[in-house]
Amino acid sequence: MGFGFGILLVLLLWSVALSSVSSSTNISCPMDLGYVQRIPWDSSGCQKYQKNTTDDATKNHCCQTILSLFGIGLAQHLKATSLFQLSDLPTSYSCLVDFQSKLNSLSLPSDLASLCFGSPERFVITPQVCAGIQSKQDWLDKLGPSTLLDSACRPDLTDLTSCDACVAAGFKVQSQLISIDRNTSHSTDCFYFAILYAAGIVNDFGPESTGATSCIFGLSIVSPASKSKSKSRSGLVFALTGAGVAFVFMSCLLGLYIWWDRRRKKNKAAENLCLEFQLEEQNSTPRLRPNTGSIWFKLEELKRATDNFSQKNLIGRGGFGIVYKGTLSDGTSVAVKRIIESDFQGDKEFCNEVEIISNLKHRNLLPLRGCCVTDKEDEEGENQRFFVYDYMPNGNLDDHLFPPPRGSSSGMIRQLLSWPQRKSIILDVAKGLVYLHYGVKPAIYHRDIKATNILLDADMKARVADFGLARQSREGQSHLTTRVAGTHGYLAPEYALYGQLTEKSDVYSFGVVVLEIMCRRKALDFSSSSSPQAVLITDWAWTLVKSGRIEEVLDESLLREENSNSSNPRGIMERFLLVGILCAHVMVALRPTILNALKMLEGDIEVPPIRDRPLPLGHPSLYSCEGNTFTISPALSGHPQLNTKDMLR
Secondary structure, eight states: HHHHHHHHHHHHHHHHHHHHHHTTTTOOOSSSSHHHHHHHHHGGGGOOOOOOOOOOHHHHHHHHHHHHHHHHHHHHHHHSBSSSSSSSSHHHHHHHHHHHHHTTTOOTTTHHHHHHOOOOGGOOTTTTSSSTBBHHHHHHHHOOOOOOOHHTTSTTSSSSSHHHHHHHHHHHHHHHHHHHHHHGGGGGHHHHHHHHHHIIITTTHHHHHHHIIIIIIIOBBBHHHHHHHHHHHHHHHHHHTTTTTHHHHHHHHHHHHHHHHHHHHHHGGGGGGGGGHHHTTTTOOOOOOOTOOOEEHHHHHHHHHHHTTGGGEEEEEEEEEEEEEEEESSSSSEEEEEEEOSSSHHHHHHHHHHHHHOOOOOOBBBEEEEEEEEEEOOTSSOOEEEEEEETTOOOOOOOOHHHOOTTTTSSOOOOOOOHHHHHHHHHHHHHHHHHIISSSOOEEEEEEOOOOGEEOOTTEEEEEETTTTOOOOBBBOEOOOOOOOOOOSOOOOHHHOOOOEHHHHHHHHHHHHHHHHHHOOOEEEEOOOOOOOOOOOOOHHHHHHTTTOOOGGGGGHHHHHOOOTTHHHHHHHHHHHHHHHTOOOSSSSOOOOOHHHHHHHHHHSSSOOOOOOOOOOOOOOSSSEEEEEOOOOOTTTTTTTTTGGGOOO
């Protein structure tokens, strides 16, 4: 009922605006809106949007996209006229009518502009928003001739690092404007103005450039190749028909080559294995690999140790392997991981990775005791591979944070962790990651930091484990990959969505683990009855902390355990919590390095204030907190329909 009344009110405002300009039919829009048809923006989210839709996600996504699209025109207008908005109501109405006509040409609903924008008055210039800024000169008078935007947003923003710096600069300039305005209710307008200034005045490539549209305005850009597929389909049919005979002939040659290549590979299979493995096969005892501490085991020895990989010795299962407890002939307890799936493309690469991992020596990393490669193929036709580790008697962190209910048959009942234990575990994990990022050259990115990969020894000291996904950095540069590996809920957004892998990707995962430890809440919570979507712990904790409800975030058992005789325990707990939230910030630039995070945890440096999360142009809020109900970012909850590239900087 309320939504229907709102629609009627919007249409009434538009009719008033129409009557006000009926006598000014010669007024034309000063903006060139032809870019709506030139830019390959993704309009699929608005194709079926109607005024009576009940899907808030569809409505918000479409209106956000439309407002960002209109923002490009406003940025061009700012560049041409030095005015942040339009001069009067008739001009605004004229531009929105023109804008809607461009949307109509793309077969979009004919009332999108009125449904999403409301009254045309919102785009009319006024001194009542954002520090009284109306023109470029006002901007210069308030902020001076140079701001962080002027340096950070100038280059090509298709580069992820440059985009990261630009959006971070936008939030800093927004803070400056709010402090000048002294009215926090204008914060959204100030952020819009920062966006328009960055795209229209600063960026060397202009508002229509791919970098500006995708980074500053957060629009999803459709690849030109995908748009041309339909046009080229008929030509492809003729091409395939003409190439039919040649294809048959080449298929015969290809079949002969494949037969010969398989025969050659089978005859030389031993050459694909490491030299140490070949030597090991000639002896009855394991051999040390030169220059490392790794032992190359025979498969028969691992079978004896695990009772032929018996189910009773099964202690863990993950996406990349199955782990069994075993006992070697000398009585040593070990954990044997059988690799099921990995990034290793061949035995040679596997051996290189083993050499890297074997050289990692740190008290907070689980050492690789040995490995095994056999030429006996598994069900998938691949050589069987195994890692052998020291056995950790206290299991993994997840077992202690989320123990099974009493009476459960799922395994040993674990005691809840005390505050000193939790503090020690967090510091241990941070120190292990500091070693990976700074203690070896080139640095190692773990890529799969999570509670089940943090093992606890007999003294409850944490060991970071499972380096099956680890990757060496390339001289400190970010690494782009088309194969994202890791665990949902712990993956950094820029890595999960765009394949951008940096040291900050591990920092994000570390932040999630810290929050799990401090809140005793899973990274992805499916238990909420008020929402069919999983709730990310990062969203939940950030929302409560920003609303001043930090005690609701901390695990109740920690608050009960608080000892008044200890030195400021509540303050230390809150500091650890804030570091976790900061490390798991969606913007890469606002996350600390793992080295600085460790210094914050140890109290050597202060924890900076938790910054707001970026909101794309026109989106009023991606987060709400009413009682125990939380609305989380669709991009971070696994729903890709909302483009939030600007949130990942």
